[in-house]
Amino acid sequence: MVGSAPRHTTRATREDGQVTRAALLDAGTALFAERGLTGVSLTQIAEAADAFPSQVTYYFGGKEGLFVEAACRGLLRVATRVEAAGAGASTPEAYVRAIVGTAVHDPGLLTFVEAMLVVRRHRDLAPTIADTFSRLHTEGERAVTDTLIRHGWSLRTTPATEARAFWATVLGVALERAATGEHVSTDTAEAAVLLVLNLHPDQS
Amino acid sequence: MVGSAPRHTTRATREDGQVTRAALLDAGTALFAERGLTGVSLTQIAEAADAFPSQVTYYFGGKEGLFVEAACRGLLRVATRVEAAGAGASTPEAYVRAIVGTAVHDPGLLTFVEAMLVVRRHRDLAPTIADTFSRLHTEGERAVTDTLIRHGWSLRTTPATEARAFWATVLGVALERAATGEHVSTDTAEAAVLLVLNLHPDQS
Numbered sequence: 001m002v003g004s005a006p007r008h009t010t011r012a013t014r015e016d017g018q019v020t021r022a023a024l025l026d027a028g029t030a031l032f033a034e035r036g037l038t039g040v041s042l043t044q045i046a047e048a049a050d051a052f053p054s055q056v057t058y059y060f061g062g063k064e065g066l067f068v069e070a071a072c073r074g075l076l077r078v079a080t081r082v083e084a085a086g087a088g089a090s091t092p093e094a095y096v097r098a099i100v101g102t103a104v105h106d107p108g109l110l111t112f113v114e115a116m117l118v119v120r121r122h123r124d125l126a127p128t129i130a131d132t133f134s135r136l137h138t139e140g141e142r143a144v145t146d147t148l149i150r151h152g153w154s155l156r157t158t159p160a161t162e163a164r165a166f167w168a169t170v171l172g173v174a175l176e177r178a179a180t181g182e183h184v185s186t187d188t189a190e191a192a193v194l195l196v197l198n199l200h201p202d203q204s
Numbered sequence: 205m206v207g208s209a210p211r212h213t214t215r216a217t218r219e220d221g222q223v224t225r226a227a228l229l230d231a232g233t234a235l236f237a238e239r240g241l242t243g244v245s246l247t248q249i250a251e252a253a254d255a256f257p258s259q260v261t262y263y264f265g266g267k268e269g270l271f272v273e274a275a276c277r278g279l280l281r282v283a284t285r286v287e288a289a290g291a292g293a294s295t296p297e298a299y300v301r302a303i304v305g306t307a308v309h310d311p312g313l314l315t316f317v318e319a320m321l322v323v324r325r326h327r328d329l330a331p332t333i334a335d336t337f338s339r340l341h342t343e344g345e346r347a348v349t350d351t352l353i354r355h356g357w358s359l360r361t362t363p364a365t366e367a368r369a370f371w372a373t374v375l376g377v378a379l380e381r382a383a384t385g386e387h388v389s390t391d392t393a394e395a396a397v398l399l400v401l402n403l404h405p406d407q408s
Contacts, residue, residue: 116383172372
């Protein structure tokens with residue numbers, strides 16, 4: 001009994017820690033979406049998660065660390081939605097239109113752009129962004145390969161190239177859309193569709 | 205003499221105004237490049253331009269207005285350098301490699317990305333960004349058309365589509381490069397080259 005008590009306490013503490021960490025990420029995500037990085041304080045995030053400000057520092061190094069981690073988690077969720085959006089398409093054009101359209105309308109892309117700019121002044125957070133891109137590219141390559149096999153479609157380049165170029169392009173389109181408004185950037189979204197569609201030359 | 209004096213004064217004042225405006229833009233550009241938007245105050249920019257803080261407000265509406273205008277002027281200069289970089293290329297591949305490589309390495313792209321994010325919270329500045337994209341796309345379309353005619357190359361899509369997709373893609377690649385470091389994003393820059401190269405199918 002004496003021997004097992006500390007182990008139990010340690011495990012409970014570790015589980016509590018995971019719960020607190022997740023609660024802080026959720027609270028931060030909601031507050032940042034509403035007010036932006038500069039409009040929210042570390043104390044407000046801690047309060048919303050029923051935690052202490054020192055726990056934000058402990059788990060994320062600070063407000064910027066929490067912001068970057070929330071943005072990275074958010075982008076990986078965008079990737080899941082993008083893959084789901086493309087799953088029902090029966091032609092290469094419908095597929096590309098679905099994945100580009102879903103990605104560029106998702107506010108998660110802009111939060112991630114903001115996180116990339118934050119990292120310019122917080123280089124210690126750069127590995128989090130790099131890891132996210134790495135996962136994004138790996139998952140994207142797998143999704144493209146699956147799609148090609150399922151439909152018997154072909155590519156001029158490789159699935160890895162397609163995945164990398166897709167994310168770079170939709171990040172740029174989402175930015176233009178956010179800054180200039182819906183009307184102007186519809187043309188650019190369409191241009192992105194045509195650009196990515198060129199990767200399916202045999203079906204055009 | 206009495207009649208012409210005020211006119212002369214008005215003209216002199218207007219010219220002085222243009223000089224002050226340009227000096228503020230130059231000072232802002234240099235200081236923002238060094239310390240970022242949040243690291244520079246309106247007073248510091250005015251001092252560096254030998255002007256009054258009230259003149260920043262008068263000409264640009266405030267520090268953010270000056271930042272956005274400096275970033276837009278900067279991006280149009282990037283476009284000029286990109287066009288110059290492509291002028292010497294003798295194959296479609298060399299052309300695309302030169303324009304993508306020149307664009308994604310230019311810090312002016314990241315300043316413009318930051319300006320696009322600023323505009324999310326300062327909607328009155330959105331028309332400046334929209335006008336810049338409009339000029340960028342028009343100039344880009346002309347540059348692509350000139351290049352096609354000069355070399356006798358052809359496109360699968362239109363020069364307007366190529367110009368729009370090019371800028372969206374290089375903005376995304378520049379962001380990834382800035383956030384993750386040189387190594388990782390070289391692959392994405394290469395992916396962008398291959399994507400844009402698909403627009404020259406007859407030469408591959």
